[in-house]
Amino acid sequence: MSVKQKEKPILEVKDLVAEFTTAAGRLRILDGIDFSLFPAEILALVGETGCGKSVTAKSIMNLLAEQVCKRRGKVMMDGVNLLDLSKKQMRSYLGRRISMIFQNPIASINPVFTLGEQIRRLVRIHMAGEITRVKSELGCTTAAAIDRLAAANLEKVGLTDVDQLMRAYAHQISGGMAQRYRIATAVLGNPDVLIADEATSALDVTVQAHILRLLKRLSAEKNTAIIFITHDLGIAAQLCQQVAVMYSGRIVEVAPTAELFKNPLHPYTRGLLKAVPQLSRKTGLEHIPGTIPDLRNPPSGCRFHPRCRQAMERCRRLRPPLVETKSHQVCCHLYDAGNKEAAWAKS
Amino acid sequence: MGEVLIRTQSLRTWFPKRKSLLGKPGAWLKAVDDVSLTIYRGECLGLAGESGCGKSTLGRTILQLVKPRSGSVRFDGTALRNLDFRQLQPFRPRMQMVFQDPRSSLNPKMTMLKILAEAIRANPDHDGDSILDQAVELADMVDLRPEHLFRYPHEFSGGQQQRICIARALATCPDFIVFDESTSALDVSVQAQILNLIKRLKQRLGLTYLFISHDLNVLAQVCERIAVMYAGQIVEIQESGRLFSSPGHPYTRGLRDAVPIADPEAKQTFVSIKGEVPSLVDPPAGCRFHPRCDFADRLCATRVPELQRLERHRSWIRCHRYRQLNFNQERR
Amino acid sequence: MKDELKYKHLAEQAAREHRRERKIRTIAFLKRKSAAAALLVLVLITLAAVFAPLVAPYPDQGKGAVNLGERLQPLSGKHLLGTDTFGRDILSRLVYGARVSIFGGLFIVCAAALIGVPLGLWAGYSEGAPGVVISRIGEILISFPAVLIAIAITTVIGAGLTSAVIALIIPWWPWYARIIQGEVLRLKRMLFVEAAQMLGYGKSYILFRHLLPNIMRTVMVMMLLDFGPAIISIGLLGFLGLGTQPPNADWGLMVWEGAPNLMQQPWIAISPGAAMFILVMAFNIFGDNLQDYLDG
Numbered sequence: 001m002s003v004k005q006k007e008k009p010i011l012e013v014k015d016l017v018a019e020f021t022t023a024a025g026r027l028r029i030l031d032g033i034d035f036s037l038f039p040a041e042i043l044a045l046v047g048e049t050g051c052g053k054s055v056t057a058k059s060i061m062n063l064l065a066e067q068v069c070k071r072r073g074k075v076m077m078d079g080v081n082l083l084d085l086s087k088k089q090m091r092s093y094l095g096r097r098i099s100m101i102f103q104n105p106i107a108s109i110n111p112v113f114t115l116g117e118q119i120r121r122l123v124r125i126h127m128a129g130e131i132t133r134v135k136s137e138l139g140c141t142t143a144a145a146i147d148r149l150a151a152a153n154l155e156k157v158g159l160t161d162v163d164q165l166m167r168a169y170a171h172q173i174s175g176g177m178a179q180r181y182r183i184a185t186a187v188l189g190n191p192d193v194l195i196a197d198e199a200t201s202a203l204d205v206t207v208q209a210h211i212l213r214l215l216k217r218l219s220a221e222k223n224t225a226i227i228f229i230t231h232d233l234g235i236a237a238q239l240c241q242q243v244a245v246m247y248s249g250r251i252v253e254v255a256p257t258a259e260l261f262k263n264p265l266h267p268y269t270r271g272l273l274k275a276v277p278q279l280s281r282k283t284g285l286e287h288i289p290g291t292i293p294d295l296r297n298p299p300s301g302c303r304f305h306p307r308c309r310q311a312m313e314r315c316r317r318l319r320p321p322l323v324e325t326k327s328h329q330v331c332c333h334l335y336d337a338g339n340k341e342a343a344w345a346k347s
Numbered sequence: 348m349g350e351v352l353i354r355t356q357s358l359r360t361w362f363p364k365r366k367s368l369l370g371k372p373g374a375w376l377k378a379v380d381d382v383s384l385t386i387y388r389g390e391c392l393g394l395a396g397e398s399g400c401g402k403s404t405l406g407r408t409i410l411q412l413v414k415p416r417s418g419s420v421r422f423d424g425t426a427l428r429n430l431d432f433r434q435l436q437p438f439r440p441r442m443q444m445v446f447q448d449p450r451s452s453l454n455p456k457m458t459m460l461k462i463l464a465e466a467i468r469a470n471p472d473h474d475g476d477s478i479l480d481q482a483v484e485l486a487d488m489v490d491l492r493p494e495h496l497f498r499y500p501h502e503f504s505g506g507q508q509q510r511i512c513i514a515r516a517l518a519t520c521p522d523f524i525v526f527d528e529s530t531s532a533l534d535v536s537v538q539a540q541i542l543n544l545i546k547r548l549k550q551r552l553g554l555t556y557l558f559i560s561h562d563l564n565v566l567a568q569v570c571e572r573i574a575v576m577y578a579g580q581i582v583e584i585q586e587s588g589r590l591f592s593s594p595g596h597p598y599t600r601g602l603r604d605a606v607p608i609a610d611p612e613a614k615q616t617f618v619s620i621k622g623e624v625p626s627l628v629d630p631p632a633g634c635r636f637h638p639r640c641d642f643a644d645r646l647c648a649t650r651v652p653e654l655q656r657l658e659r660h661r662s663w664i665r666c667h668r669y670r671q672l673n674f675n676q677e678r679r
Numbered sequence: 680m681k682d683e684l685k686y687k688h689l690a691e692q693a694a695r696e697h698r699r700e701r702k703i704r705t706i707a708f709l710k711r712k713s714a715a716a717a718l719l720v721l722v723l724i725t726l727a728a729v730f731a732p733l734v735a736p737y738p739d740q741g742k743g744a745v746n747l748g749e750r751l752q753p754l755s756g757k758h759l760l761g762t763d764t765f766g767r768d769i770l771s772r773l774v775y776g777a778r779v780s781i782f783g784g785l786f787i788v789c790a791a792a793l794i795g796v797p798l799g800l801w802a803g804y805s806e807g808a809p810g811v812v813i814s815r816i817g818e819i820l821i822s823f824p825a826v827l828i829a830i831a832i833t834t835v836i837g838a839g840l841t842s843a844v845i846a847l848i849i850p851w852w853p854w855y856a857r858i859i860q861g862e863v864l865r866l867k868r869m870l871f872v873e874a875a876q877m878l879g880y881g882k883s884y885i886l887f888r889h890l891l892p893n894i895m896r897t898v899m900v901m902m903l904l905d906f907g908p909a910i911i912s913i914g915l916l917g918f919l920g921l922g923t924q925p926p927n928a929d930w931g932l933m934v935w936e937g938a939p940n941l942m943q944q945p946w947i948a949i950s951p952g953a954a955m956f957i958l959v960m961a962f963n964i965f966g967d968n969l970q971d972y973l974d975g
Binding site for chain 2: 048049174176177204205206207208209210212213216231232233234235236237238239257258261262271272273274275276277278279280284285286287288289291292
């Protein structure tokens with residue numbers, strides 16, 4: 001993302017646009033999203049309800065039906081635009097190259113099969129090489145090898161009592177266990193990219209802590225890059241190396257985590273950081289006035305300008321350009337070339 | 348401050364779980380089990396805990412929306428438990444509640460004015476002729492404009508809907524309001540607006556709050572004291588600053604350390620409490636937290652610890668070993 | 680005083696806004712071709728039924744007077760849909776038969792709702808014994824075939840439209856009670872009900888002020904969608920000889936009367952069958968559209 005990174009990105013999203021056709025007219029949920037993801041990097045995609053963070057994830061995964069949602073732009077992986085792939089072609093990427101986990105883990109597990117049946121099926125699809133290796137090493141049957149690998153994968157995510165768990169159905173396990181199970185199934189094909197869509201929001205904090213630790217470990221051990229979509233800036237600060245802030249269908253600021261929290265540039269990021277309640281904060285909360293814009297009729301120019309204390313005349317007219325500073329990328333007129341002095345004075 | 352507004356003693360709210368053929372419950376879900384709690388006039392008491400620990404049920408039991416199985420609730424000196432519907436009516440306007448989901452809290456077929464008017468009329472002492480004026484005043488208190496009064500709930504955003512709920516709670520001129528996860532469904536920027544509003548109203552109107560939330564960060568913003576609940580019981584009550592700097596109970600400490608801090612410099616390791624929340628039908632013997640506690644000994648596994656008062660004013664703890672543990676010195 | 684005026688102005692402004700919104704939605708609803716066509720059909724048939732003596736070319740034949748001089752006439756300018764075995768003009772009989780279908784259906788649906796909705800409200804809100812008793816009675820009634828009930832009633836008060844309608848209402852209302860009971864149980868969990876309890880309001884107030892207005896929509900859609908089945912059921916009982924008695928006109932009865940001549944004079948049986956098909960379709964299409972409209 002920043003200039004310093006020399007590595008090649010594993011996933012590049014370029015000018016991604018998503019439009020939904022509804023009775024109320026056409027809603028442009030994503031209005032030109034750009035970001036890159038590097039190997040083993042954990043990127044936080046933060047923003048409030050309706051900013052389009054979940055749609056971004058679903059667009060990358062090609063999960064949205066073309067009739068409902070028109071997409072333009074590029075999601076590049078190994079020189080292939082995932083948006084051009086058919087459902088069938090996409091299937092060869094899912095699980096092996098790119099995987100996703102969701103907010104409600106129990107609902108995202110098929111309720112009519114046992115957990116064992118489901119994970120064994122995935123092992124058979126994704127771990128063919130491993131199966132032969134285990135078979136030759138232990139001299140056991142294919143079924144036994146699959147069983148062994150399935151159990152090993154579940155243990156890797158910190159699940160205990162694996163035998164019993166494999167016989168259980170989705171509704172019989174707790175949310176924390178279900179999310180661990182989902183992670184186990186999602187990373188079993190060793191994907192390069194894992195997208196976690198509010199993956200811990202429905203869990204209690206103590207359970208959330210376990211899951212965050214697990215994801216951190218996975219990313220370090222397996223070199224998996226993670227896009228962690230969340231509204232919780234605490235998680236972004238603790239888990240992620242890079243943070244992208246979204247507002248109303250656009251990314252307004254991207255920076256390495258430490259930079260973003262220490263020196264936020266975009267007025268929205270600044271407002272958001274001041275609005276986060278924190279244990280240690282003694283002073284009162286400051287809030288951003290107003291509400292998120294109505295996408296049926298989005299504000300002109302910069303979409304944040306009606307709520308921005310520093311809005312200028314041109315914010316109303318022109319869409320802000322992407323400005324690159326030493327470490328940040330920010331979309332704001334305050335940092336325009338012509339306006340630089342004013343900006344630095346304010347920051 | 349110092350006057351007691353609400354006192355509960357050994358409050359138990361159990362729900363029948365399985366019913367046998369004769370209609371006798373085979374098991375009880377002990378949502379609230381032996382809770383003694385004092386809320387002082389003018390304070391905001393926080394109630395923290397994970398989902399399913401019984402914090403919402405405790406709030407509803409105090410308000411007599413759910414009848415307890417045993418124990419007592421005294422509101423301003425009057426025992427509420429044995430009052431019937433009519434006898435409770437004079438107390439209803441004095442205690443109000445704001446829920447988590449503002450959308451479901453507002454009747455979709457009623458305008459904001461009708462919603463507020465219904466609440467104003469619920470107070471027997473209300474001034475009959477000026478309901479509209481009072482509604483305008485209430486709207487103003489929660490930063491809504493008079494023209495909003497004539498709109499239906501679906502025409503408002505989530506934050507605005509929650510403002511209407513707060514206005515409705517204020518309409519009866521209550522002494523006491525329970526906020527049940529009232530800001531959890533809102534976005535950060537809107538949550539900050541509502542929290543500030545709630546704080547301002549407390550000062551302006553001299554209200555007493557019970558603020559229920561799973562989010563310690565939010566509680567730290569609004570509460571003077573915080574009670575931590577685990578598996579149907581209160582495990583610790585502390586002044587809020589002290590609770591975070593030097594938690595007495597191992598569970599409180601674990602909970603605090605699990606909350607992600609919005610500051611990358613605080614390098615959190617997320618070493619969290621092991622295991623998962625126990626079932627309320629069949630809670631562990633002895634200290635309910637002992638299977639997950641790193642410091643549990645044999646006593647913890649067998650004897651139920653009492654809620655004991657600490658030397659400090661208005662602080663309580665339910666732990667056999669808190670004296671030895673002393674988390675005071677360590678800082679995170 | 681000045682404030683009062685200001686608020687009045689604001690209230691009017693909001694009301695205007697809401698009216699305008701409703702108008703826009705209604706227009707959008709009527710612009711859907713299927714909804715408009717269905718509504719048109721319904722209005723035309725209803726008007727024909729109401730003004731049958733004016734619409735029918737031969738009102739006395741519609742009521743049953745025989746006209747043996749013109750038996751089994753095919754379609755012609757004089758008898759647009761031909762005549763039946765007794766020489767009666769089929770169009771006239773269709774128009775009179777529409778009265779039975781429309782008003783019989785209306786009566787069944789309204790009566791079922793009038794009995795079922797209050798019982799459903801009661802069963803849902805009181806929980807405990809009344810709920811169980813009402814649902815058990817309902818289940819028993821639903822499991823009886825209407826034909827069986829109709830035969831039983833016929834033996835007591837004789838065959839006729841009245842006994843057919845009563846026979847249909849008996850197993851019909853429990854559906855309303857059941858759905859409404861479910862709706863009440865769902866709504867009772869809504870927090871606005873708890874908020875009203877917090878304000879000290881009693882059960883009946885909450886039931887009528889909070890629950891009933893939110894249930895009306897369901898009842899309306901249900902009644903509209905029930906019209907079709909009700910009309911078919913009346914026709915069926917008529918066809919079986921358990922409903923309207925000759926020489927009165929009823930679409931089901933007309934189909935039965937035309938059945939023996941189906942090969943030689945098919946129009947006698949087909950016209951009432953087609954009429955019923957069109958009417959039921961119109962009700963279903965309109966009901967579906969209305970549901971979308973109310974949900975939207």
